[in-house]
Amino acid sequence: MNLATALKAQETPRIVAAAPAGPPAISLRGVEKVYRTDRIETVALQSLNLEVGSGEFLSIMGPSGCGKSTLLNVMGLLDRPSNGEVSLGGRVVSSYRDKDLAALRNKEIGFVFQSFHLINDLTVVDNVELPLLYRTMSGRERRRLALEALDRVSLSSRVHHFPTQLSGGQQQRVAVARAIVGKPRLLLADEPTGNLDSAMGDEIIGILTELNERDGATVVMVTHDERQAAKTQRIVRLFDGRQVH
Template identity: 65%
Template sequence: MIRLTQVSKTYRTDKVETLALKDIDLVVERGEFVALMGPSGCGKSTLLNLIGLLDRPSQGAIDVDGIPIKRYADRQLAKLRNQTFGFIFQSFHLIQDLRVIDNVELPLLYRSVSGGERRRLAREALARVGLSARMDHYPNQLSGGQQQRVAIARAIVGQPHVLLADEPTGNLDSRMGAEIMDILLTLNAEGTTIVMVTHDEREASQVGRIVRVFDGQLVQPEHLHAA
């Protein structure tokens, strides 16, 4: 589904050149749940951004469903990203001045979806994460775990093929973190492909495959149980 071939990423300023990733070969198959692990600063989030087409590689190729992304202009790439991926971040990234349901609708504003259909899909997504009763609340009226569930609802409202999660439980206590993992595992069992950055070995042990990153390169992946 997603293939990275000899991908490298270099960040340059006037004075400094930083090699963030080097010679990455990685395939994420449809339906997998992959955990990206490694020490801080090793390149995990950069790799996740490349997988999600939020950035382009300095070298190498990325294919989505067999099509090289280098063929896409920026506008085409944005459309592909919006239709293919859902994003979950450690810090939630909710808009505080918008109600929960309006936050969840946001990804659909970039599609040809009517207002009524956007509202219906947002309600369904919130029901999936157990927050139907909080639709008219504002983010600052919710707990951290509830805010992350809103973020998950926003990520799945467009029915993406792939969820990309960057430390989705990093700001939560263990109980709330376990609730978020349960939601992600359920989504994966229903067919959603998930790639998750995590430092938590316990969480990683629940997924199908661990890919370890060290100094911008991959070390031998570990195959666990089937996702």
């Protein structure tokens, strides 16, 4: 092994776990995203080909404005690419209607955002139940699943608190509980530790790692933090909307 290869190997700290047989969790082919406003055209993503294996834990890194959030939103079916094809678990979703995309997203994808996005007027457990309101199930079953999710993030003692009564790290744990309450196969996190100190950030990464390793969730995380990214199986770097390696 020459020095360059050795250094590169060092950058990838863990061997990627053998992906289970079957289609990739997400596959992007020739994806482009152009934002057009009256005067300006911004190319946020270009010529992007990316496959995320089922059961993988991947981070996306790159400077501010390089398209990381756009990429995550396209992967999460929150936004449609201007060109190219997106497949989720082997299904090409480009031709899906908005309503069907929303249903698929609700069932199979959990999101975590930098600024938590909790509803401050609702208690912790009510926040976590929210994604389940779109499904047919009894109130009792919703509550059971929400409490189970809160237990996974060690917040069983805070279920009747309001978000503003919690620390930032606890609020992000509530957001993670909300993301996993519907048992999605895919978790997408956009700078989930960006507003947290490093100890709280480590806790969140620990929870995401456990969901990946123990529950087999596919996790894609945008981060600015090399230390957190190094804990994941693979790093994809973007620059000006393109993958650099």
